[in-house]
Amino acid sequence: MSDPTLLILGATGDLTLRLLLPGIGSLLSREPGRRLRVIGVGRRDRPRSEFAGLVADALASGGAGAEAIDRIRDQADHHRIDMSDPGELARLLDRYADAERLVLYFALPPEVTRRVCAGLRHVGLGERTHLALEKPFGSDLRSSRDMEELVLGLAPPERIHRIDHFLGMSSVQRLAGCDAASDRPEEIEICFEESLALEGRAGYYDGAGALVDMIQSHLLLVLAELLRPAAAPGSGSAVHEERVRILRALRPWGGDPASASRRGRYTAGSIGGRRIPAYTDETGVDAARGTETLAQITVEVDLPAWAGVPITLRSGKALGAPAQHVALRMPDAEPVLLPLVDGAAEGTHVGAYGAVVGAVLDGRDALGVGSDAVEECWRIIDEVRATWAAGGVEMDEYSAGSGVPETWRPRARGGTRTPTPEGTGT
Ligand SMILES: NC(=O)c1ccc[n+]([C@@H]2O[C@H](COP(=O)([O-])OP(=O)(O)OC[C@H]3O[C@@H](n4cnc5c(N)ncnc54)[C@H](OP(=O)(O)O)[C@@H]3O)[C@@H](O)[C@H]2O)c1
Structure with a gap:
């Protein structure tokens, strides 16, 4: 053989x-x-x-x-x-x-x-x-189900591997088990922001936007990893079940996607001395699409252990001091910051690919994305997108090189920025 x-x-x-x-x-x-x-x-x-x-x-x-x-x-x-x-x-x-x-x-x-x-x-x-x-596995809940039906007609579930390399990042692999912490955070922020602008990727990005590109798959899975209990090594199916249990319990904060989400788009500015045109002036962008380059959603978790803890997920491009971390805001204490990027950004992503591909080659299941998890991620994102499409959330503007609009931080206490020198462009 x-x-x-x-x-x-x-x-x-x-x-x-x-x-x-x-x-x-x-x-x-x-x-x-x-x-x-x-x-x-x-x-x-x-x-x-x-x-x-x-x-x-x-x-x-x-x-x-x-x-x-x-x-x-x-x-x-x-x-x-x-x-x-x-x-x-x-x-x-x-x-x-x-x-x-x-x-x-x-x-x-x-x-x-x-x-x-x-x-x-x-x-x-x-x-x-x-x-x-x-990823992306489909472009909404319905198409992801169609795709699932198609691939299940080709091979049994154990021979289908859905790749989201964020699950292979060593920083993300260290997150599981946080639920055992004795001090419960009063608020959690998961952000993966970039200083990179569009960098010629309009063909892909203008059809996706920050919400789908980063939050739909990567950041919701990071959240599921953060909240799930640590599993015994090798128990792939238990890991999948826990992730789905958590994702299924997510709702927009207050049950209202309009007040729980934000969207924004960069205008002209400069980053590191480089002039960046407004997103809508970038080659290949169709302004009529209304694609966002910065997105944020705040969710609540309908599980006893996490009830009442707002979790904010945010990602965007062309930011001046991008943060890439999980921040746990503790009552009466400094926030605990867990960086998502170890060292150089490109090295983090490359190492993560090595981990997920190694798992596929070896038949280790836990680093893949389960089909139920895919559906849950789309369920949440589709609800937000429908609200945006109905005009329920204004498109804010921020100039390239500036920061996340201050009004986006409803309960922020400051002091949680962990600037990274470079974006990542995944
Ligand atoms: N790029 C990233 O950073 C990144 C990160 C995470 C996930 N992904 C996912 O990875 C996948 C590939 O992304 P990518 O950025 O590598 O895409 P890409 O560069 O646009 O295209 C990938 C390959 O597809 C081939 N291709 C395009 N249209 C084709 C067609 N009609 N028939 C046959 N081959 C065709 C291209 O061939 P030619 O070379 O001949 O054009 C190219 O080799 C996507 O699902 C994307 O969402 C990408």
């Missing part, structure tokens, strides 16, 4: 080259003997040697040693196929059917992933074939 094989669909895209392969590099730096074959799939021809060189460079940037890189480079290959053609997909899968575990990794735009999965219905997947799906 051949080495476990990662078949990356979209093998030369931003995610693959900037995070996924470097992430595998970081995994190999910790486990240099790990056996793995990396095969790229794309819609353009790419000579094997050229792709192998890209893989080697990306693995090296993540910290892999020379021996591991040589081993993977020697086996790396690239195929150009029409991914919407079930016949071509079937031939490709047959070629690697001898792999100990074959992971089909969808590093593709979400709509392309959906089309490829639809094509896979006409292809029988072998018992050792797993699917790794990137």
Whole structure:
């Protein structure tokens, strides 16, 4: 039987080259003997040697040693196929059917992933074939359910892995078990703000916005990790159940999404001496969409342990002193700050990818996102989006390089900013 094989669909895209392969590099730096074959799939021809060189460079940037890189480079290959053609997909899968575990990794735009999965219905997947799906999982509750039905028609749940690399961040992995703390915070803030502006990503971002890009998946999962009890190692299903129990108990603060949420968009300004145009003047942005670049929601948790504790989630772009932390405001004491980024931002994200991909390759389930959790996240976000679409919340403005509007901090006591030098651009 051949080495476990990662078949990356979209093998030369931003995610693959900037995070996924470097992430595998970081995994190999910790486990240099790990056996793995990396095969790229794309819609353009790419000579094997050229792709192998890209893989080697990306693995090296993540910290892999020379021996591991040589081993993977020697086996790396690239195929150009029409991914919407079930016949071509079937031939490709047959070629690697001898792999100990074959992971089909969808590093593709979400709509392309959906089309490829639809094509896979006409292809029988072998018992050792797993699917790794990137966030976002659908674009609302309904489409996420449709996507779930589609993928469950392809493979059983234990062979479907939904990736949100925030669950692989070591800072996030340290959060579980906080419920056991004897001092209950009176307020919690989870923020992941960036100094980066749009940086040419209008094609994706203008259709998503800060609420969906960061809060729908990443920050709601961070919240679930923070509030869930620590689990025994290896108890993947217990972890999923706890996350869902918490997410299911979330409501907009006061039951009113209009007063519990805020949205904003940056106007022209400067960050670190660099002039930033207004979001609506950025290339590719359609101002009529009304996309927000800063979003905040405050939720309550309908569970006895957390009743009455407001939890505010916030993320946004082009901020002057971005904070990336969990802040626990304690009664009569200084807030406890738990940073979400360890050291350099890019290194944090790369390391997180290494962790989640390693878990998929090893069949460890707890670092994946459960389908029920996906639904709960969309339930919360859809409610807020519907309120925004009905005009229930004004679009605030902040100039690029400035801070979160002061009026957004209803109960703030100050002193909880942990500025980070750079944004992250995930
Ligand atoms: N980039 C990130 O920072 C990031 C972070 C977290 C999650 N994600 C998720 O990861 C996935 C990929 O993101 P990305 O930023 O890497 O996207 P991307 O760079 O826009 O595209 C990824 C790959 O998809 C290929 N592709 C695009 N349209 C195609 C089509 N019609 N048929 C076949 N291949 C097609 C591209 O091929 P060409 O090279 O030929 O154009 C490219 O290799 C998305 O689901 C995204 O939400 C991305």
